[in-house]
Amino acid sequence: MDFPINPPIGERVRRKETQRFVTGTGRYVDDLLPPGTLHVSFVRSSCAHAKIKSIDVEAARSMPGVRAVFTGKDIARHVKPLRVGGSSVLRPVTLYPLAVDKIRYFGEPLAVVVADNRYLAEDAAEMVSVDYDLLPEVIDPEAAMEPGAPLVHEDAGSNVVYKYHFATDGIDKVFEDADVVVKERIRSHRITACPIEPRAYLASYNKEEDSLTMWSATANPHSLRGRIADILSFPEGKIRVIAPDVGGSFGVKIQTYQEELLLPYLSRQFGRPVKWCETRVEHMRNGRHGRDQIHYIEMALKKDGTMLGIKDKIIADMGSTYTVDHSIQAAALYMTGVYQIQNYAVDALGISTNKTTHGSLRGIGKADASYILERLVDIVARQLQLDPIDIRTKNFIPADAFPYRNATGALYDSGQYHLAMKRTAEIAGYGQLRKEQAELRKKGIYRGIGVALVMEPTSSSRIHATGGYASCRLRIDPSGSATVFSSMGEQGQGHETTLAQIVASQTGIPFDKITVIHGDTLPTPYGFGTGSSRSSVVLMPSAWVAGKLMRDKILGIAARQLGVVPEKLEIGDGKVFAKENKERSIALMEIVRTAYGAIHLLPENMEPGLEVTGYFINPNIDYTPDDKGRMNTFSSYPYAAVIAVVDVDVETGMITIVRYCTVHDCGNMINPQIVDTQQQGSIMQGIGAALYEELRYGDDGQLLSSTFMDYRLPSVEEVPELELEHIVTPNPFTPLGAKGAGETGMLGPPPALCNAVEDALSPLGVKIRETPLTPDRILDLIEKAQAKLAHG
C-alpha cells in the first residue's frame, strides 16, 4: 500500500471530545432522566448453583412505589431466548434475560423490580425471598472436567463445552529428538476490566410511533440493536440504539448482557422509559470476567537454546453461561509468540464452572498466551543458564522474514523484534543493571530484572461476530463543514479527533469544521464493536477510503470547471488549484455549492451532493481453516519489548517497581499523543493485573473480591517512572500503516514483572507459577522455598 500520510495525520492534535469532559458536560447514560422514567433493581442469587424451588414476590409487589416484580419464568413467556454457542467447537445453550429454573453463578439475576425511583426499587428487591434447592458447586475447572462432576448446563451434556485441537506434522518426533524439554503448569488468574462507569441502560418505548430507543453504555450498538429485535420479535427498523458518552469499556461493554435485553421489554410493557444503572458490586459479580487459563505447556530445545517446538494443553475457565470462545482460540493460535517455532501442538478446552460468565477483556486470550509463553522462556533461560535477552534474540523472527506465517497459519504483518529488544536494553542500561544487581545482592537487597517481548494480534475477524470490516459515511455539508458517521462507538479512544484528522488530511476541510457522529445506530452505517484494538486498523482506514472517494469527487468537479485533469489538481487553503499554475483555482466552497445546487455543472454521470461511504476490510484474513487446520483471524501484530526492574522486600513481600522501560511498535500513529496516553493507561492496567487485582472465589462459589476495597485497582500512588519509546514499522497491508494501540501495553507487565520478581528472589529458590504477586503470596512463596531448601 502507498502511504500518502499528510498532516494533520500523525500530529499530536488536542482531542475534540476532551472539552466537554473537563466541563462536566459529557453525556453518559446515567445523566439521562426523561420525564416518567421508572427504575429497575435486580434480585440476584445468593448461591452459585441451585434449582429455584420458588420465588415469593408478594411482599415486594405491595411496597409503595413498586410498579411490578417479574421472575425469570414470567419473562421467559414473553421473550425468546438467545442461542449461544453451536459452532463446531462450542456446544450450544440457551440464555434468558433472567434465570428461569436454575442458578449457575453467584449473583445471577433471577427477578426484577420496577419502581418509581432507584431507592424504592432496591428496597423492594431486598424483600423478594427465594427458596433454593442447593446443588454441589463446580468451581475448579479441572475438577469440573472429571467424569461425574455436577453439570453446569445439563443441555450441553458436559462441562467441557469447547474443544479445539491443532498439531503440526511430526511434533512428537521433535520432542523425542530434543536435547532439552521443559514442562510447566502456569495459570493466568481471573480479573476484570473495571471501567469507572459501570454498565447503564435506559430503554424508552414510544407508543404512538411503536418504536423503541435504547441508550446503552455499550461498545457495540449495532449488534445490540439486532439482538433486541430478535428476542422481542420487534422490527429492527423501529429500534434505535444510542451509546452516548461511554465511560470506558476495555472489552467488558462489547458484549450484550442479560439485563440489557430485559429493559426494552419492560419499557414496552409500561409504555414509559425504564432505567438501570448497575452498582459496582453488581459490576464485579456480573460484568464479564477475563483470563483464568491453566496451561500445561512444554518446550523442546537444543542445548544452545534454539527453540524447536511447543506443546500446550489449555484449560480455560469460561464460567457459567459462556457466550464467547475467542479467548481460548486467541491463546491457542499464538502460543509460539514472537519466536521462529514451526512445530506446535495444542489441545484447548473450555470448561463451564459456577462462576461469572467469561468474556472480552483488554488483551483477551492474547494476554494469557504472551504471559505464559514469556514466563516459560524465562524459566527455560534459567534452566539452561542463558541470559533472558540472549535466548530471546536467538529465537526471534527476524525483521526480513515478514510477512511471517506462524505454525497455526497466522500471518504477522511486520516487526523488528531484535531492534525493539536492543533499544529497550539500551534505555534500561541492561549491562549496568546486572552489575548493580550483583552489588545490591551483597547488601541483602533483592533486585530483579524482568525481560519480555509481548505481541498482540489485533483487529480480530470472526464470522458473525466481529465481521472483519468497518465503515464510515462522510458528508461535506452544504455550509462547507463536514460530518463523519462512524460505524464504531467510542469509549475514550478519541475517535472524534482521529477520524477528523484523517478526513481533514484527505479533503482539505479544516479539522475544526469536522464533526464526528458515533454510537448511534440511526445515522451511522452498520459496524461491529470497538475492541481488539481494531479502530486504527479497520475504522480509520474506512475513513481514509471515504476521504479518498470524497477527494476524487471534489477533484472531478473542479476538473470540469477548471478544464484541468484531476491528476494535475491539488487541494489546499480552501481551494482546488492546478499544481502547475496555482492561479488557476476554484474555492472549495464553490464546489460544495455546485454539488448541491448547480448540478448541471457536474461531470457527466456524477451523483449530486457530497456524500460517500467508505468500507475497509481487514486484509489477509483466512476465516476458514485449510486442510491442515491453519487460519489467520487477526489482521495486525503490534508488539512491545519490556525491561522491568523491581525490588522485593522479603520482610513484607512488597514489590517496588524501580523502572519500567518499554519500546512499542504499533506502526504509524495517527495521533502520537493519543497513543502515548493509551500506552500509559494500558501499562497501568497490566501492573494492576500482575500485582494487585484478582477475582477470587470461595469453595462455595461466592465471589470474595467484589468491591474496590478487595479488588484493588492501581491508584496514582502505584505509578512507576515509565520510560516509553516507539519504533515505527508500518503495517504494509493497511493504507494508514497502523496496527492498533489499545492492548499491547497491558500485556507487558504480567510477564515482565513476574520474571523480574522471580529473578529477584532466585537466590531464595522462589518459583512463581500463580499470580497476582500480592505481598501475602510473595511471603508464602519465600516461606515455602525456604522450607524446601532446609529439607534438601
Added chain:
Amino acid sequence: MAKTISLTVNGKAYSGEAEPRTLLVHFLRDALRLTGTHVGCVVGRCGACTVLWNGTAVKSCMVFAVQAEGDEIVTVEGLAQDQRLHPLQEAFWKNDAVECGYCTPGMLMSAYGLLSKRKKPTDEQIKKAISGNLCRCTGYSNIVAAIKEAAENFTQ
C-alpha cells in the same frame, strides 16, 4: 419522609426534595440535575463523585444531602467562569489527561481542592490529593503533569 434541602451550589442558591437517606451525589444529579458529578462505586472508593463541600474535597456519595443543608458546594460545573475554562481544565485538555472522561470531574475537584489550599504543591502532595480518585484509562501520569502545570497558572 422527604424534606426540602436548600444549599448553594457553584455560587447559586438551589433547593430540592430529599429523603434523609438520599446521598448528596444523587441529590445533585437527580434533584438538581447537575450531572457533571459522576457515580462510580457509591462506597467512597473511586472518587468520581468528588465535590468541594465548604471548601474541602469530599466524595459526595459519602455525604447525605441533609448534611449539606445551608452549605456551599462546588461541582465541576462551577469551575469555568464566563465561558472561560479554569486553568485546571485547560491543563487537563492540553496534557491529554482525559480519555473516557468519567473520572475527570472527580479528578478536577480533588485537584481544585488541593490548589485552593496550596499554591505550589509538590508532586507528592499532588499524588496524595488524587490518591482516592481512580482512573482506568490514562495511567495518571498526564493527570499529575496537568495539575502541576495548572498550579503555575492558578490564582484564586
